[in-house]
Structure formats: C-alpha cells, structure tokens
Amino acid sequence: xxxxxxxxxxxxxxxxxxxxxxxxxxxxxxxxxxxxxxxxxxxxxxxxxxxxxxxxxxxxxxxxxxxxxxxxxxxxxxxxxxxxxxxxxxxxxxxxxxxxxxxxxxxxxxxxxxxxxxxxxxxxxxxxxxxxxxxxxxxxxxxxxxxxxxxxxxxxxxxxxxxxxxxxxxxxxxxx
Amino acid sequence: xxxxxxxxxxxxxxxxxxxxxxxxxxxxxxxxxxxxxxxxxxxxxxxxxxxxxxxxxxxxxxxxxxxxxxxxxxxxxxxxxxxxxxxxxxxxxxxxxxxxxxxxxxxxxxxxx
Amino acid sequence: xxxxxxxxxxxxxxxxxxxxxxxxxxxxxxxxxxxxxxxxxxxxxxxxxxxxxxxxxxxxxxxxxxxxxxxxxxxxxxxxxxxxxxxxxxxxxxxxxxxxxxxxxxxxx
Numbered sequence: 001x002x003x004x005x006x007x008x009x010x011x012x013x014x015x016x017x018x019x020x021x022x023x024x025x026x027x028x029x030x031x032x033x034x035x036x037x038x039x040x041x042x043x044x045x046x047x048x049x050x051x052x053x054x055x056x057x058x059x060x061x062x063x064x065x066x067x068x069x070x071x072x073x074x075x076x077x078x079x080x081x082x083x084x085x086x087x088x089x090x091x092x093x094x095x096x097x098x099x100x101x102x103x104x105x106x107x108x109x110x111x112x113x114x115x116x117x118x119x120x121x122x123x124x125x126x127x128x129x130x131x132x133x134x135x136x137x138x139x140x141x142x143x144x145x146x147x148x149x150x151x152x153x154x155x156x157x158x159x160x161x162x163x164x165x166x167x168x169x170x171x172x173x174x175x176x
Numbered sequence: 177x178x179x180x181x182x183x184x185x186x187x188x189x190x191x192x193x194x195x196x197x198x199x200x201x202x203x204x205x206x207x208x209x210x211x212x213x214x215x216x217x218x219x220x221x222x223x224x225x226x227x228x229x230x231x232x233x234x235x236x237x238x239x240x241x242x243x244x245x246x247x248x249x250x251x252x253x254x255x256x257x258x259x260x261x262x263x264x265x266x267x268x269x270x271x272x273x274x275x276x277x278x279x280x281x282x283x284x285x286x287x288x289x
Numbered sequence: 290x291x292x293x294x295x296x297x298x299x300x301x302x303x304x305x306x307x308x309x310x311x312x313x314x315x316x317x318x319x320x321x322x323x324x325x326x327x328x329x330x331x332x333x334x335x336x337x338x339x340x341x342x343x344x345x346x347x348x349x350x351x352x353x354x355x356x357x358x359x360x361x362x363x364x365x366x367x368x369x370x371x372x373x374x375x376x377x378x379x380x381x382x383x384x385x386x387x388x389x390x391x392x393x394x395x396x397x398x
Contacts, residue, residue: 023363024262026356081307081334084327088314096393097323120373121333126326127377128384140380140390142326202346205298209339212305219312223324228398231321231383238375239315239328243308245368246336249343249361250301261360268364272371279378283385 006048013044065163066114072159073118080123087142096143099128102150104135104157111164118156125150190255206254213247234278241271293349300342307335320391320398321383329376337365 017040025032087095106112112135116127119139124146129138141147150156161167195207217240224236245264252260281287314327344361351357391398 023356023359024265077330077334080330081310084314084330085307085310088310088317088327093317095318095323097320097390098392099390116377117370117373120329120377121369124326126322126329126380128380138384140322140326142323202294202297205301209301209305213308213339216305216308216312220315220328223315229321229388231379231388232324234379235321235325235328236315238379239311239332242332242336242368242372245364246304246308246339249340249364253343253346258357261357261364265360265364265367268367268371272375275375276378279375279382282379283382 009048010044013048014040017043062164069159069163073121076118076122080121083123083146094143097140098144098147099138099140100147100151101136101138104137105161105168106135106157106164106166107132108164108166111160111166114163115157115160118160119150122146122156123149187255194254203254206250209250210247210254213243213250217243217247230282234275234282238271238275241267241274245271290349293345297342297346300338300345304335304338304342307331307338311335319396321388322380322390325376325380329373333368333372336368340365340368 018036021036021040022028025036087093104115106115109132112130112132116130116137119125119127119137124142126140127137128140130136139147139150141150158167191210195203220236220239220243224233224240227233227236245268248260248264248267252258252264277287308331311328311331314331315324318324318327340361344358344365347358347361
C-alpha cells in the first residue's frame with residue numbers, strides 16, 4: 001500500500017480507538033488520557049489494515065451514501081417485525097417457506113456484509129450462504145411475497161449497489 | 177443477619193422490597209418489565225430443553241443471552257447501580273462470540289484446521 | 290415530565306411485546322429455520338427498544354452524566370450488527386450439515 005493510504009488507515013483506526021477509550025473509561029485524568037493515546041497509537045500502527053482496506057477510492061462519498069441508506073433500513077426493520085408478529089399471532093399461522101438463490105453485482109467485502117445484514121433484517125428473509133466470487137446469495141424466505149420482493153423487484157440490491165458504487169461488474173481483460 | 181448474607185441474597189431481597197418502599201411510578205414500571213422479561217426467558221428455556229437436535233438448543237441459548245442484556249440494563253436503573261451497563265456490554269460480546277464458535281464447530285467438526 | 294414518563298412507558302411496553310412475540314414464535318413454529326426467523330428479527334428489535342426507553346429515561350432523570358447514554362447507544366448498535374450475524378452463522382451451519390427445511394403440509398419437527 002502507498003504511504004497516503006497507509007496514513008489514512010492509521011488515522012481512521014486511531015480516531016475510532018480513541019473514541020472507544022474515552023467512551024468506556026469515563027475518567028479524564030492526565031494519566032488515563034496519555035496512556036490511552038499511547039495504547040491507541042501502538043494498536044493502530046500494528047493492525048490498521050484489519051479495519052480499513054486501502055484499495056477503494058471515494059470513501060467520503062460512500063460514507064455519506066451509507067448514512068442516507070440507514071433510515072430506510074430502520075423503517076424496513078420495523079415493518080419486518082410487524083410482519084413477523086402478524087404471522088406468529090394469527091391462529092392459522094400462514095407460512096410457506098422456500099429457499100431461493102440469486103446473483104448480484106457486488107464484489108467487495110463490506111458491500112456483501114451490508115446486503116447480507118439487510119436481507120436478514122428485512123421482512124421474511126434470512127441469508128444462508130454467500131459466495132464472494134460471483135456475488136451469489138442463498139436466501140431462506142418464509143412466504144411467497146417477501147421472496148418475490150427480493151427476486152423480482154430487486155430494490156434492496158439496487159440500493160446497496162448504489163451506496164457502494166458497484167452497479168456494474170468490472171471485467172478484467174487478459175492479454176491473450 | 178445482614179453481615180452474614182452474601183451480596184447476592186441482599187440483591188434478591190432488595191428486588192422485592194425497593195418498588196414498595198420508593199415513591200414514583202417509574203420504579204414499578206421497571207419492576208414489571210423485569211418480571212415480564214424473566215417470563216419470556218422461561219418460555220425460551222422450554223425450547224432449549226426440548227428442542228429436537230442441537231441446533232434448536234444453540235438458538236435458544238443465544239436468545240436467552242440477548243434477553244439477559246436487556247434485563248441487565250433495566251436492572252441497572254431499578255437498583256440504581258451504574259456498573260450493570262458495563263456488565264451488559266461485556267456479556268453482549270461474550271454471547272456473540274460463543275454463538276459463532278458453536279456454529280463453526282458444528283459446521284466443520286473441529287475448531288482449528 | 291409526564292410526557293417523558295409516557296414515552297418511556299410506551300417504548301418499554303413495545304419492547305417487551307416484541308420480545309414476547311419472539312418467544313411465542315420460538316414455541317409455535319414447526320421447523321428450525323422458521324424459528325430462527327421469529328427470534329432473529331423480533332428479539333433484536335425488542336431488546337433495542339427496551340434499551341432505547343431506558344436511555345430516554347436517563348436523559349431526563351440524570352442530565353449531568355452524558356457518558357452513559359453514549360455507552361447504551363453503542364450497545365444498541367452492537368446488538369443490531371451482532372444478532373443477525375449470529376443468526377446467519379448458525380443457519381449456515383445447519384444448512385451445510387443437512388437439516389431439511391420444512392414444506393407446507395408436513396408434520397412438525
């Protein structure tokens with residue numbers, strides 16, 4: 001990795017660790033603050049590439065789009081729980097489970113994680129398997145309508161691809 | 177008698193006494209919440225005992241762990257001891273790692289390859 | 290002050306209701322995969338709402354210590370990320386070991 005990306009990774013990791021140190025200790029002594037800064041510096045120099053992968057560009061724009069995506073997801077969480085409460089408390093229990101699979105255009109680590117979490121938190125679906133090479137998802141759905149919302153509409157895949165700017169698959173051309 | 181009881185027995189005795197001695201209705205609300213969460217934990221424990229196979233039992237233990245976190249936070253406000261929140265944070269992490277280790281062991285048959 | 294008490298009571302009541310629904314789903318559903326649907330979604334939100342109600346109570350009762358609501362906010366964020374991941378991990382282990390999913394019309398397992 002180049003020096004600029006490494007410095008950016010070290011700075012971001014140091015800031016996150018320092019925030020957690022201050023949040024969890026609550027004592028604002030000189031001794032505690034200085035020992036906190038020393039510990040955070042050592043940890044972030046040694047293992048900064050676990051948290052921040054130095055390969056992607058345009059990080060600020062992606063973070064802003066992620067912040068806009070989160071309230072929509074919170075609304076989906078509330079809808080999902082009302083749906084599950086309806087299915088549990090109904091005297092006839094209308095469930096009809098099935099397993100579906102589909103492909104997406106996402107390839108990065110963090111975008112696959114966000115889509116898998118969103119699928120688990122939205123009404124009626126849970127992720128079973130993720131294959132990172134072709135972006136394939138195996139999903140267990142509890143009825144026909146949430147499965148159709150994932151397979152046919154594909155709103156969630158388009159939104160997550162728009163957040164992480166991976167709407168088209170990049171092909172590597174070889175010199176043959 | 178008070179010197180000979182442990183802290184745990186004092187806490188159990190305080191649990192039933194505080195809401196009848198203090199004024200204000202929030203204390204009663206917290207007491208009712210604690211009892212209801214304990215009832216739901218008992219319902220999940222039934223699935224942990226009688227679930228056919230090991231996967232149902234692992235899911236039940238994970239659910240009881242999540243309810244313990246909420247229970248600890250409400251207890252921190254009921255007993256007015258601020259250290260229960262740190263215990264809740266720690267137990268959340270322990271519960272998460274325990275469920276992941278169970279899943280990894282059941283999938284592969286061993287922990288390290 | 291009565292408004293704050295009412296809001297906290299509503300949030301705590303909703304949280305306990307969702308937790309109860311999750312537990313009833315754990316007992317009522319006929320298969321392992323569907324039971325994980327009930328608990329993995331309802332328990333996350335129920336616990337989150339209970340802790341949110343306690344956080345709002347803290348803002349108005351003890352307004353001088355603001356570090357504790359920050360700790361509780363981090364706890365809510367951790368629950369929202371960790372619970373679906375643990376659900377997905379145990380479901381993947383069950384799928385790869387060969388637990389059969391339930392179709393409509395079969396008997397309970």
